[in-house]
Amino acid sequence: MAVAAHKQDRADERAYEDAARGRRAAERQAAKNAQALRNGTMSQAAFDDAQRSADERPGTFPKVRARRPDRRHFGRNVTTRTRRRGKNTLIDGTVDVDADVAVINSGQAFRDADTGNWIANGRTYGMHENGTVFPVSGPGFHDASRGGFKALGAYNEFGGDTAEARRWIAQHKLSPEAAAEGLQLFRTLGR
Incomplete structure (x- = not known):
């Protein structure tokens, strides 16, 4: 039982680490989009759409690990x-x-x-x-x-x-x- 729980905990840790990598990649893309907006190579509307779609699509991870409600x-x-x-x-x-x-x-x-x-x-x-x-x-x-x-x-x-x-x-x-x-x-x- 303890071994199975440990394996599940480790799998959860790996999933969260993957999520953190995905979050960092999304942050890098957001920084590139902000630079493109400042350079004039991206319109404000396109920038807003990119930000909104990044927040609303699945694949967005919480900044901190979600925990059960009180x-x-x-x-x-x-x-x-x-x-x-x-x-x-x-x-x-x-x-x-x-x-x-x-x-x-x-x-x-x-x-x-x-x-x-x-x-x-x-x-x-x-x-x-x-x-x-x-x-x-x-x-x-x-x-x-x-x-x-x-x-x-x-x-x-x-x-x-x-x-x-x-x-x-x-x-x-x-x-x-x-x-x-x-x-x-x-x-x-x-x-």
């Missing part, structure tokens, strides 16, 4: 103490996140030049500077409001729609809409 994006891990944002996107159990991250790292994902987001297997991910990806949209992703996320944490922590969960939700003055959203997420994301 635990808080997996619905089953949410508790009452989990850090919340204004908008929270949760991942259900049908998504093979490791496969999506591998697609991004291998250069097979598309990159949206306008947003910088990565599209892998029909799902859109953003990426923090350290390489940690986060879900944005797509199949298997569920948006949650701040209140719905809090309520989901209560349902997870207290084992579903129990008296303790309802008491916690009431004590924290969550709206009935947030409680209903949290319960729907609890049922959708499974336990």
